[in-house]
Amino acid sequence: MLKKTFTKRYLGIFTVLLMVLINVVILSGAGLTLNSGTVQASSYSFNTAAAVTYAENWWNQRNTTQYHDYGSVDCANFVSQCLIAGGLNLRESPYVDSWGCIPSCDNLHSYLVNYAGVRYETRAKTEPPPAWFKPGDVAMFGNSQDPWQHSVFAVAIDNITGETLVDAHSNDRHLVNIPFYLANSTTWNLGNYYNVTEAANLIPTSIILSCATALKGKPVYVEAIISTGDGPISGATIKFLTQQSVKNVLSWVNIGSATSNSNGKAMVTIPAKSITMNQQKIKAIFVGDDKYGGSAGTALITRQ
Numbered sequence: 076m077l078k079k080t081f082t083k084r085y086l087g088i089f090t091v092l093l094m095v096l097i098n099v100v101i102l103s104g105a106g107l108t109l110n111s112g113t114v115q116a117s118s119y120s121f122n123t124a125a126a127v128t129y130a131e132n133w134w135n136q137r138n139t140t141q142y143h144d145y146g147s148v149d150c151a152n153f154v155s156q157c158l159i160a161g162g163l164n165l166r167e168s169p170y171v172d173s174w175g176c177i178p179s180c181d182n183l184h185s186y187l188v189n190y191a192g193v194r195y196e197t198r199a200k201t202e203p204p205p206a207w208f209k210p211g212d213v214a215m216f217g218n219s220q221d222p223w224q225h226s227v228f229a230v231a232i233d234n235i236t237g238e239t240l241v242d243a244h245s246n247d248r249h250l251v252n253i254p255f256y257l258a259n260s261t262t263w264n265l266g267n268y269y270n271v272t273e274a275a276n277l278i279p280t281s282i283i284l285s286c287a288t289a290l291k292g293k294p295v296y297v298e299a300i301i302s303t304g305d306g307p308i309s310g311a312t313i314k315f316l317t318q319q320s321v322k323n324v325l326s327w328v329n330i331g332s333a334t335s336n337s338n339g340k341a342m343v344t345i346p347a348k349s350i351t352m353n354q355q356k357i358k359a360i361f362v363g364d365d366k367y368g369g370s371a372g373t374a375l376i377t378r379q
Contacts, residue, residue, distance in 0.1 A: 119163060119191065123211035123272050126161030127230045134242040134249050142174045146245070150226045151183045152176050153244035154213055157228045158271065161211065163191065180215055180223040187213065187269045188371050192279035194363025197222065200257040200264045208239050211272035216256050216263040220326055224263065225256070270363075277368040278303050282313070284359045284372035288379055295345040295376060299359035300338070303367070307339025311361055315343045317376070318356035327358065345376070353378045 130153075137144040138156060145152045155165055155176035166175050168190045170182035177183045187193050196205050204214065210229050217224040227241040231250060240250040248255075257263055270277075285298040297315060301308045312334050316327045330349065333341035341359075355376045363369035 121161045121163065121211065121272060123161060126157045126228070127210050129160035130157045130228050130230050130242045134244070135247045142176055143172060143178075145178050148178070149244040151180045152178045153242075154183060154226045154228045158213075161271075163271075180217075180226050183213075183226055184215060184223045184267065184269075185371070187271070188360075188369045191271070192277065192363075192368030192370060193269050193271055194273075194277060194367075194369045195267055195269045196362060197265055197267050200260070200266065202266075204239060204253050204266065204268050205270075207270050207273060208268045209272055210239065212239075213269040213271055214241060214253065215267040215269075216260070216265065217267070218262065218264050222265055222267060227256070277363065278366060279368045280308065280311075280361060280363070280370040282359050282361060282370045282372035284357065284374040286374040287357075287376045289345075289347065289350045289376050290379055292347050294347055295350060296342055297345060297357055297359075297374075297376075298340055298342045299333075299335075299372060300340050301335050301361055301370070302339050307335070307337070308367065309335055309337045309339065311335045311339075311341070311367070313341040314360045314362075316358045316360070317345065317349060318358070319349070319351050350376055350378050 133153070133156065142152065142156055155178070159165060159175065165171050165177055165186060168177065168186040170177045170179065170186055172178055177186055188195060198204065208214070208229060210231055212229045213226060214229065215223045215226045227243040227248070229239050230242050231240045232238070233240055233252065238252045240252055242249055253266060257266055280301055280303055283300045287295045287297055289295045299313050299315070301311050301313060312332055314332045315330050317330050318325055319328045330345055331343045333343050335341040355378070356373055357376055358371060358373045360371045361367070361369055
């Protein structure tokens with residue numbers, strides 16, 4: 076008798092919880108769960124002089140005693156080595172090779188934003204780099220379909236023009252300016268700039284983005300929570316994107332932005348017609364400012 080009463084009691088609790096969950100889904104149009112896989116960026120110290128010295132010593136050579144040589148696609152690998160020389164531990168991220176470097180530009184971008192917590196800014200090819208782009212910082216070039224195709228490392232300031240000059244691998248380049256890459260390029264029309272040198276003074280942030288279940292004909296409410304180690308951040312503008320298939324090519328499409336409230340929450344609504352795949356990635360991005368470092372989080376929308 077006791078066993079039967081015990082079973083009925085917990086069956087009743089389960090039924091109540093199930094009804095609450097169903098009501099939440101019906102009212103909101105989406106079942107939301109937090110993506111606990113998002114990482115929090117960590118603060119660090121950075122020795123700009125050591126990083127620049129390394130770049131100047133190795134811009135036209137390969138340090139094969141310590142690192143791998145990726146031949147004609149060595150740009151992110153070279154920038155990684157410069158960052159390591161400056162004191163960064165790239166092994167905090169899951170993207171490293173056996174030598175502790177990140178050989179992919181996409182993954183180097185993710186490391187700098189998600190793990191190092193640097194602020195970054197994207198500008199059109201006709202725009203100059205940000206005023207804060209100085210020796211020790213990183214730049215990447217690309218386009219709207221693929222923003223991160225080539226990476227370079229800033230090493231000096233031109234005494235005459237005031238421009239920041241960079242070194243790079245593959246092709247090996249020494250003391251060239253940003254227009255060298257962008258002005259006459261038919262491939263790259265975007266410059267992404269990463270403020271590595273000042274990030275040690277910025278407060279690292281993290282974003283937890285909600286996964287969602289999209290119900291037929293219903294909008295999806297996507298929520299992101301931004302915080303630091305001390306608590307939520309209010310007043311931060313979070314940019315939201317979905318990964319959509321356009322002519323069989325996956326592209327990130329901007330679906331809007333929202334400002335975080337006192338609890339660090341920012342929310343956007345995605346129309347049902349914008350959910351085009353059975354499993355569709357979403358991304359929330361905070362690019363950082365003079366106080367906070369940047370961060371990003373990703374999750375999935377599952378269509379039912």
